[in-house]
Amino acid sequence: DAGVTQSPTHLIKTRGQHVTLRCSPISGHKSVSWYQQVLGQGPQFIFQYYEKEERGRGNFPDRFSARQFPNYSSELNVNALLLGDSALYLCASSFNGPFGTGLSEQYFGPGTRLTVT
Amino acid sequence: GIQVEQSPPDLILQEGANSTLRCNFSDSVNNLQWFHQNPWGQLINLFYIPSGTKQNGRLSATTVATERYSLLYISSSQTTDSGVYFCAVPTTSGTYKYIFGTGTRLKVLA
Numbered sequence: 001d002a003g004v005t006q007s008p009t010h011l012i013k014t015r016g017q018h019v020t021l022r023c024s025p026i027s028g029h030k031s032v033s034w035y036q037q038v039l040g041q042g043p044q045f046i047f048q049y050y051e052k053e054e055r056g057r058g059n060f061p062d063r064f065s066a067r068q069f070p071n072y073s074s075e076l077n078v079n080a081l082l083l084g085d086s087a088l089y090l091c092a093s094s095f096n097g098p099f100g101t102g103l104s105e106q107y108f109g110p111g112t113r114l115t116v117t
Numbered sequence: 118g119i120q121v122e123q124s125p126p127d128l129i130l131q132e133g134a135n136s137t138l139r140c141n142f143s144d145s146v147n148n149l150q151w152f153h154q155n156p157w158g159q160l161i162n163l164f165y166i167p168s169g170t171k172q173n174g175r176l177s178a179t180t181v182a183t184e185r186y187s188l189l190y191i192s193s194s195q196t197t198d199s200g201v202y203f204c205a206v207p208t209t210s211g212t213y214k215y216i217f218g219t220g221t222r223l224k225v226l227a
Binding site for chain 1: 148150152157158159160162165203205207212213214215216217218219220
């Protein structure tokens with residue numbers, strides 16, 4: 001079975017532009033989460049979606065938004081890019097959503113490396 | 118919100134040595150994961166361990182939820198074990214968030 005896939009692998013954007021990152025979860029998984037990892041730090045939680053609804057949100061500005069489609073794939077959108085948005089963006093999938101004690105193990109994709117110049 | 122601290126922050130070992138990595142969390146949790154992030158950035162699942170002890174080859178983990186800590190043991194370390202080790206826990210109240218620890222950077226020397 002394929003793991004979590006993300007596209008694109010790398011991306012270079014200019015300040016002020018908009019970017020869309022994509023994620024396909026493991027087959028059968030209904031939850032997708034997004035994380036930002038700045039160089040030298042741990043991943044920071046941005047969003048979790050379960051059954052197409054937002055179920056969790058981290059401390060990120062409204063420039064960050066996401067959605068989940070009926071096939072459970074997801075998009076992360078970032079508007080008005082800043083230099084500080086340069087990071088590795090990670091997507092994770094799990095079978096269950098938040099606040100579950102079972103089947104909520106998260107599996108990560110390879111990430112999208114975004115550079116903002 | 119919940120705080121997740123890992124120790125030590127950095128660790129250098131000779132190949133073949135054993136090590137223990139610690140994850141302390143400030144609030145009760147209902148699950149905990151350990152990950153290894155390789156030099157290419159890929160996060161690899163090691164353990165999903167809300168409580169108790171699990172073993173997988175040279176690695177084992179123990180979580181004592183009542184005392185709010187988890188330990189990751191690496192035995193007979195290999196150079197391929199190098200990378201950053203993270204523990205991560207979900208919040209159990211309020212707005213849902215998934216919190217990663219501060220990480221332990223491990224380097225295994227040949």
